[in-house]
Amino acid sequence: MTSTILLTGATGYIGSHTWLALLAAGFRVVGVDNLSNSSPEVLNRLGRLSGVTPIFERADVCDAAAMSTVFGRHRPDAVVHFAAFKAVGESTAKPLDYYRNNLGGLINTCETMRAQGCRRMVFSSSATVYGVPEHLPLTEGAALAAVNPYGATKLMGETILRDLGASDHAWQTATLRYFNPVGAHPSGLIGEDPRGTPNNLMPYVAQVAVGRRARLQVFGNDYPTPDGTGVRDYIHVMDLADGHVAALNFLLAQPESITVNLGTGCGYSVLALVKAYENASGREVPYDIVSRRPGDVASCYADPALAKEKLNWQAQFDLQRMCEDSWRWQHMNPEGFATPA
Ligand code: NAD
Numbered sequence: 001m002t003s004t005i006l007l008t009g010a011t012g013y014i015g016s017h018t019w020l021a022l023l024a025a026g027f028r029v030v031g032v033d034n035l036s037n038s039s040p041e042v043l044n045r046l047g048r049l050s051g052v053t054p055i056f057e058r059a060d061v062c063d064a065a066a067m068s069t070v071f072g073r074h075r076p077d078a079v080v081h082f083a084a085f086k087a088v089g090e091s092t093a094k095p096l097d098y099y100r101n102n103l104g105g106l107i108n109t110c111e112t113m114r115a116q117g118c119r120r121m122v123f124s125s126s127a128t129v130y131g132v133p134e135h136l137p138l139t140e141g142a143a144l145a146a147v148n149p150y151g152a153t154k155l156m157g158e159t160i161l162r163d164l165g166a167s168d169h170a171w172q173t174a175t176l177r178y179f180n181p182v183g184a185h186p187s188g189l190i191g192e193d194p195r196g197t198p199n200n201l202m203p204y205v206a207q208v209a210v211g212r213r214a215r216l217q218v219f220g221n222d223y224p225t226p227d228g229t230g231v232r233d234y235i236h237v238m239d240l241a242d243g244h245v246a247a248l249n250f251l252l253a254q255p256e257s258i259t260v261n262l263g264t265g266c267g268y269s270v271l272a273l274v275k276a277y278e279n280a281s282g283r284e285v286p287y288d289i290v291s292r293r294p295g296d297v298a299s300c301y302a303d304p305a306l307a308k309e310k311l312n313w314q315a316q317f318d319l320q321r322m323c324e325d326s327w328r329w330q331h332m333n334p335e336g337f338a339t340p341a
Pocket residue numbers: 008009010011012013014015032033034035036037038059060061062081082083084085086101105124125126127178179180181
């Protein structure tokens with residue numbers, strides 16, 4: 001029988017790509033979002049790409065009555081909980097907003113699930129839970145630390161799900177620690193569309209390449225890395241989406257919970273990414289070296305072996321492909337989802 005999967009934060013960057021991957025894998029998908037950080041145009045694009053009208057409920061995951069109605073209407077077999085605020089800098093300025101939305105939303109979603117007898121959740125965690133890495137590559141057993149309020153919401157979210165599972169073994173959770181998601185669907189119809197100034201490297205580089213911004217600021221070139229700039233594990237959002245399909249298949253197949261890294265295992269520097277983007281786009285990406293960004297670590301990359309072993313999942317796409325797909329999206333949609341059709 002077809003399983004129904006409810007996605008919270010479904011019209012966001014990772015949610016929209018996962019939505020398509022789940023449809024392609026034969027699931028029935030119900031999307032929920034309050035559109036606080038995404039555009040309704042995503043739904044039109046998803047309809048074009050999938051050939052079916054997306055099942056969408058506009059609701060806030062913190063709203064108990066609304067979530068209860070949505071669950072009662074669609075009776076999901078599992079939930080993928082993407083809905084959260086995600087800007088690290090903003091979280092230090094507005095910690096209460098982050099705790100309320102990210103933790104209030106998670107708790108309310110879990111309470112709604114419990115009331116409706118649904119106890120399978122895939123949770124969007126982040127490599128940020130590793131704080132300042134002591135050893136690389138990062139395995140799931142590495143020390144955990146929150147270094148900003150956003151990171152604290154992810155670490156606390158993991159703790160909530162762990163305690164819930166310990167209290168009632170009917171709960172099954174897959175905690176997925178994403179490294180640095182980038183890229184876009186190869187159609188160029190959906191992709192990352194940050195509001196205001198991008199906080200993350202690739203969307204910033206994309207906007208420089210397309211001419212929306214003049215120059216990139218490279219935050220430090222005096223790190224202990226091969227070229228002095230920060231090294232990260234960039235992962236194609238299409239691979240990440242497939243990781244969610246694998247995690248759901250895992251939860252639906254056996255009564256277990258799991259916590260895994262979703263990364264490639266490869267680290268690339270800021271300047272390596274800039275070079276790859278220039279190659280992919282044929283555009284120059286001028287940059288200035290400026291001082292380090294507070295809170296940044298020198299290097300961060302995953303050991304992805306556990307995901308391979310447990311989920312039979314591994315990333316397929318390399319940095320060049322991530323840049324090519326990002327560029328296709330950016331070039332076709334210079335103003336993101338606000339670009340006139
Ligand atoms: P995104 O902002 O594009 O998507 C999140 C979606 O959640 C948005 O569409 C937003 O409107 C929605 N949302 C927020 N609060 C909500 C609420 N109270 N009720 C209903 N909807 C709400 O972000 P994303 O990059 O797709 O991230 C998805 C998840 O993955 C988040 O939990 C994020 O913390 C996590 N994550 C993201 C990254 C990254 O770099 N993109 C890395 C690690 C983890």
